[in-house]
Amino acid sequence: MxxxxxxxxxxxxxxxxxxxxxxxxxxxxxxxxxxxxxxxxxxxxxxxxxxxxxxxxxxxxxxxxxxxxxxxxxxxxxxxxxxxxxxxxxxxYPSDERKRVEVEQWLFWQMGGLGPMAGQAHHFRLYAPEKVEYGINRYTNEVNRLYGVMNKRLADRDYLAGEYSIADMACISWTLNWERQGQDPSKFPNVQAWIERLKARPGVERGLAVKTDxxxxxxxxxxxxxxxxxxxxxx
The missing domain is CATH 3.40.30.10 (Glutaredoxin)
Known part of the structure; x- marks a missing residue:
C-alpha cells in the first residue's frame, strides 16, 4: 500500500x-x-x-x-x-486475519515475555547494586527458555510468523544483547541464523544504527x- x-x-x-x-x-x-x-x-x-x-x-x-x-x-x-x-x-502486518493472528501472537510474546525477561536479566546481571543470585539465575534461565521457544519455532521457517513482519522487528534488538543476558546463540542455531538473516536487511541495519545527538x-x-x-x- x-x-x-x-x-x-x-x-x-x-x-x-x-x-x-x-x-x-x-x-x-x-x-x-x-x-x-x-x-x-x-x-x-x-x-x-x-x-x-x-x-x-x-x-x-x-x-x-x-x-x-x-x-x-x-x-x-x-x-x-x-x-x-x-x-x-x-x-x-497482514490484513488477512489468520496471518495477522500469527504475527500478533509473536508480537505479544515479545512484549510480555522476551523483552521484560531479558530486561530483568540485564538488571540483575549488570545494574543491581547487590548481586542477588536468585534473581540472576531466575531471569537468565527464563531468557534461555525463551530462546529455546524461538529456536523451535524457527526450525521450519525463516521468520517467526512465516513471513517477515513486525514480530521479527520486535524481537531482533533484544536478541542482539544475548551476551548481557548470559546466553550463547550458538546453542540456538535457528535463532542465530534468524539474527543474521535480519541483520542482512538494509532497513534493519539502518534502524539499528539510529543515534541521537x-x-x-x-x-x-x-x-x-x-x-x-x-x-x-x-x-
Whole structure:
C-alpha cells in the first residue's frame, strides 16, 4: 500500500531495544520521521510534555501529524506503535486475519515475555547494586527458555510468523544483547541464523544504527542515572 505522508512522524526515542523496534519499522516502510531524543538517563521521560503522549513515562512514542482522520495522533507502547504503522502502511502486518493472528501472537510474546525477561536479566546481571543470585539465575534461565521457544519455532521457517513482519522487528534488538543476558546463540542455531538473516536487511541495519545527538549514558557506572531509571514509585 502506498501512503502519502506529507509531514515527518515525530519519534520520541533513545537507542535501546524498544527504541530500535520503531526505527527499524520506519526505515523498512520508508516513512519520513524526525528523532526527538528522550534521554532516559537524565529523566526526560518524566517531563510533562512527554507524559502527555506517553503516560507510562516510557519511550518510544510517536506523534503522526497525518493521522487516520487527517489529524495528528500520538501512540505510546512499542507494540502498539508497530501495529499502528503496519495498519497505516499495509506493510509487515497482514490484513488477512489468520496471518495477522500469527504475527500478533509473536508480537505479544515479545512484549510480555522476551523483552521484560531479558530486561530483568540485564538488571540483575549488570545494574543491581547487590548481586542477588536468585534473581540472576531466575531471569537468565527464563531468557534461555525463551530462546529455546524461538529456536523451535524457527526450525521450519525463516521468520517467526512465516513471513517477515513486525514480530521479527520486535524481537531482533533484544536478541542482539544475548551476551548481557548470559546466553550463547550458538546453542540456538535457528535463532542465530534468524539474527543474521535480519541483520542482512538494509532497513534493519539502518534502524539499528539510529543515534541521537546526545551522548549515551553508561548505566552500569552512572549512579545518578540508576536512581532515575530504577526504583521509581507513583509519587
Amino acid at each position: 502506498s501512503v502519502s505522508q506529507q509531514n515527518p512522524i515525530d519519534l520520541f526515542y533513545w537507542p535501546t531495544p524498544n527504541g530500535h523496534k520503531i526505527t527499524i519499522m520506519l526505515e523498512e516502510t520508508g516513512l519520513p520521521y524526525r528523532v526527538v531524543p528522550v534521554n532516559i538517563g537524565k529523566g526526560d521521560q518524566f517531563k510533562p510534555d512527554f507524559l502527555a503522549i506517553s503516560p507510562n513515562n516510557r519511550m518510544p512514542a510517536i506523534i503522526d501529524p497525518d493521522g487516520p482522520d487527517g489529524q495528528p495522533i500520538s501512540v505510546f507502547e512499542s507494540g502498539a506503535i508497530l501495529q499502528y504503522l503496519g495498519r497505516k502502511t499495509g506493510q509487515f 546526545q551522548p549515551a549514558t553508561d548505566l552500569a557506572s552512572d549512579k545518578e542515572a540508576q536512581k532515575i531509571m530504577f526504583g521509581q514509585r507513583a509519587t
